[in-house]
Amino acid sequence: MTAPLHEAHPAGPRRVLPDTQQGMRRRNLARVMHTVSAEGPLSRAAVASRIGLTRAAVSTLVDELIRTGLLDELGPERPGRVGRPGSALAVSGHGPAGIGAEIGVDHLAVCAVDLRGQVRARAVRHATNRGRAPEPVLEELTALVHRVVAEAEGEGLWPAGLAVAVPGLVARDARTVVRAPNLDWHDTDLGALLPADIPLTVDNEANFGALAELWLGERTPEDFLHVSAEIGIGAAVVVAGGLLRGTRGFAGELGHVPVQPEGPACPCGGRGCLEQYAGEEAVLRAAGLELGEDRVGLLANRAAEGDENVRGALRDAGTALGIALTGAVNLLDPESVVLGGALAGLAPWLLPSLEAELDRRTAGPACPVSVSRLGPEGPLLGAAHSVVRAVLDDPAAVAERG
Amino acid sequence: MTAPLHEAHPAGPRRVLPDTQQGMRRRNLARVMHTVSAEGPLSRAAVASRIGLTRAAVSTLVDELIRTGLLDELGPERPGRVGRPGSALAVSGHGPAGIGAEIGVDHLAVCAVDLRGQVRARAVRHATNRGRAPEPVLEELTALVHRVVAEAEGEGLWPAGLAVAVPGLVARDARTVVRAPNLDWHDTDLGALLPADIPLTVDNEANFGALAELWLGERTPEDFLHVSAEIGIGAAVVVAGGLLRGTRGFAGELGHVPVQPEGPACPCGGRGCLEQYAGEEAVLRAAGLELGEDRVGLLANRAAEGDENVRGALRDAGTALGIALTGAVNLLDPESVVLGGALAGLAPWLLPSLEAELDRRTAGPACPVSVSRLGPEGPLLGAAHSVVRAVLDDPAAVAERG
DNA sequence: CTAATTTGTAAACCGCCATGACGAAATAGT
DNA sequence: ACTATTTCGTCATGGCGGTTTACAAATTAG
Structure with missing residues (x-):
């Protein structure tokens, strides 16, 4: 019973994890991930002081994250100050990856981004999609996705989600393209035409572009x-x-x-x-x-x-x-x-x-x-990163699949 | 060490209670208050099913809220369905009250609203404030506040906060009027000129009007x-x-x-x-x-x-x-x-x-x-209700003062 | 009058974080 | 070199909060 991995349209009253001890744990796991992700390699003690928990509590959280492969222990830090040096923690370069895809008017692109934010695989195909039917386009996109996923898996990654940027309006189910004038698509459910084994999100390319700017700018x-x-x-x-x-x-x-x-x-x-x-x-x-x-x-x-x-x-x-x-x-x-x-x-x-x-x-x-x-790269990167953010936002959910 | 009762300008990264067991308790107390406040008299079991906690957990939360006078036990519900009837809970009509005040161009108004949302006391004074200096105006407003507070106290209420609606721009400290053209006030710190024994919030009247619409519409x-x-x-x-x-x-x-x-x-x-x-x-x-x-x-x-x-x-x-x-x-x-x-x-x-x-x-x-x-009543009601909402949002904070 | 249903409470339990103490590993001072 | 100091990570203990389970109380259905 996995919760939806991430929501592209969190517009309703924002989903709040139930306020029980399990929810607390999940949120604290997320805070550890976000802190380590944002502030580079950090010791347990540093994380603890930043998120306001004790070192002991952070230790158990980190242990769990290391066990599930989301965090890596890099080894002892270069000792500069007095006291025992901490052991540097970093977001794992293996494990889950976000797959981003872009359907442009004249190209298709797919990339895989690891939790560290590095692009680890990519594939592009130039061709005019203006006016083409959804089926052949999505068939090609699927092929690209498979190629990128295979390449990523070769590096020890596995796809945690697929986010697709499209040049058009997307319904709030985050699957259906309501209207894409330049493609001439209407009410097309991309979910039916894309790999079913990876959790899917579809959104407007402008939205993903803005998110890329927010996260990567x-x-x-x-x-x-x-x-x-x-x-x-x-x-x-x-x-x-x-x-x-x-x-x-x-x-x-x-x-x-x-x-x-x-x-x-x-x-x-x-x-x-x-x-x-x-x-x-x-x-x-x-x-x-x-x-x-x-x-x-x-x-x-x-x-x-x-x-x-x-x-x-x-x-x-x-x-x-x-x-x-x-x-x-x-x-x-x-x-x-x-x-x-x-x-x-x-x-x-x-x-x-x-x-x-x-x-x-x-x-x-x-x-x-x-x-x-970022320019034209924005939407693709934003899409991939949206999956990565979803993992950081709820590491416990992804650990259930790993 | 009481946290600020409420923030009129929560624009920064929204303050999140620390994710510790105490924070969890506080949030759950708040959820009980909000649920009872929004959906009228409710039994413990009904509250439990709505917020997703067990009856036992809700029982302890409710006990605490009754002890601190924020919730009232109305007695057994009219039995309509099979099973033991629940005991109706309602937000208390005694205890904390929100004091709202409005500085208009041609009037001053103050009112007291209890946790149930009822206006329990009010005072108005018509007079042109256009171009008057802040000191005499706020002196008059203070007198009105004292009168309303006294009247409210006569009914078993005590002031949990004072929210003032002003016709101008307010700084993000929620105390200073940056510019009120119709009053000709500039950079006036209302905190220094209003009762110091009640937590103060100042905001634009349009904002309070919108909040009134949101909460009372x-x-x-x-x-x-x-x-x-x-x-x-x-x-x-x-x-x-x-x-x-x-x-x-x-x-x-x-x-x-x-x-x-x-x-x-x-x-x-x-x-x-x-x-x-x-x-x-x-x-x-x-x-x-x-x-x-x-x-x-x-x-x-x-x-x-x-x-x-x-x-x-x-x-x-x-x-x-x-x-x-x-x-x-x-x-x-x-x-x-x-x-x-x-x-x-x-x-x-x-x-x-x-x-x-x-x-x-x-x-x-x-x-x-x-x-x-609501029309012209909006800002005044919105101000008073903003204090009430703050109490519902963190009942534990107010319990420390009660 | 009994069976079924629902409510509220109590006791035992589990999970989570805090506290305090400790060994480990570095620096600073003598 | 050797000790004192500082900081890190971990362990054992404890408190706290919600869950689970069980049960008595209060109602309706038959």
Whole structure:
């Protein structure tokens, strides 16, 4: 009777482990894992002082984690201070691994990440998925997953879960793709078409991208706005280190925030939505370019070459983004705004006008805008890491399977 | 060594009781209190089945809560089903009480609410506070507090905390008023000027209004947007049953969301902010009315009388609100939007255009908009109830003082 | 009037962390 | 070198909290 390994949509009243001694133990195991994971090799005593338990208690927790293969004893620490040196503990590089997968418009990618956060195996396949039926695409993805899992198993890892990033809206069951316009998929249950022997989670690629930024970013705060543009323009809202999903899971639709109340009509029914100014098509049109494959790369190239039409189009898009973000920043007071996904590559030409607009419209100190270091890698890494986080969050659950 | 009774700004990594047996006990005491409070008189067995503990465990918890006077044993339940009838438990009507206070622009109000949520004492004083110095105002408020506390004590209650709602921005220490434009207060530490023998919390009235809606509303969801207009136009964002405060505590500034990017200049530095269209002054000007006392009441009266200028102004304000809320709804996907505070009284004339705008701009089913039942009572009740909730959240802390 | 059902309590038990003491392994001082 | 000091990890003991099991009390069903 294993509890669900992890929940991609923890939006309900957050699931709280029952407050019994077993739950307490489980939470303390999790705290040990998180502490060791976050602060590198640590002795038992160091862990104890950080989480507020006694050394004796931590010892029993660590013993259990070592027995189940989630923690490794590295041996005595280099003695620098007085007193007996501790024995360094580190998160295990064997044992469970998170399998992340990404279904892009023109590629499939899979990777395996160990508990230490290292990518240990990966596989990519370039091919246009635009308009292809789900079955053949997922068949190919399954093959990639099997290849990556096999490679990971060769290194002593086993798959603790599979998380799939898709370019579209995902239902709250974390399995069904409600709508993926660029793939032309509707109400597709990925669970039926992917390996059944690995616990599955499906989520929007923008969400996974934001989580990657949260978990892997240099100095990413616990409250920020992650803006990306893959399908439409999405803003993932991260509050207190968690993703805000909204009642129906549709939170973050920055693309349809009104920018000019009487601007051009938008398929959504509104007028002057951000997407009409900063969406992919709108920018290409304003830049006088044709539609085609890898349109973002094209924009970046032309802008880098100095094409004034393209630069102007991006400047205007930045201004529109700035207006929409002003509203979002006023409403949420985040610590920062991060440009991710395709926007990261276009940042040099978007940022000046975006920041100018944001500064101009904000009274006090403006909200800092930064660019994601992860860029297009974000969603894939975020997916894999979401599985790893789930293991850290409840090591006892995974120990039952190991 | 009593922990702070309650935190109005729990924005940091939410304080978690240490995961030790004592913490477990405290949390279970809290769960019993919440369950009994929420679901009316309940037997020990009923409580046990709801929170997932055994009857024996609940018995000891209940015993402790009865001993400390937080729970009352009402006696045997009316036997309707087979089996021995349980003994009904109810939250105590004696013991700790929450003292709520409100500093309005033209009144002061204080009330005492018992753990059952009943208002047991209240005092109001009408007088213009606009521009008055903090000292005399708080002196008067202190007198009202003393009167209400005395009245409550006459009924066997004692003050567990004092929560003050102010029409302005409050620092994250929950004591200092950073800026209250209508009072003309700046960086005023209310803690130094209010009774020191009762734990104090200060917060924005819009926040308390939203919390009142959350706790007292008919069928208020756990995720909603509460819009009110007292100072400026504020939107409290409630997510998962908690208030979203933002990094600096400034979240919810709906008033400065851009509605017309090149509209009239706003003191905030921006252009075309919502406040320029739906703010108090803007609406009065559009309606062709003078500024004066009770301006909202005036608007409501004229509108009710059929004044077309006023109705038109309110219609336009509703449209502007609809545009701004479209952005907010897209970003947050709340379950509903609630109009509270002064807006509640003007709802009949605001709603049609507001909803029309929201519907028009939203693709799927539009987000339902409702009007607060509490109206101007919200902030005061929310303040008092915040103290009550704090007691329910950690009954062990209050037992130490009882 | 008996059987069945449900409630509340008491006693024994188990699990978890705290406490205090101890040996081990390093440094600091003489 | 040798001892005192400091810190680490572990062990035995104990307290505390919820569970298990059993049982008496109070009701309904037949």
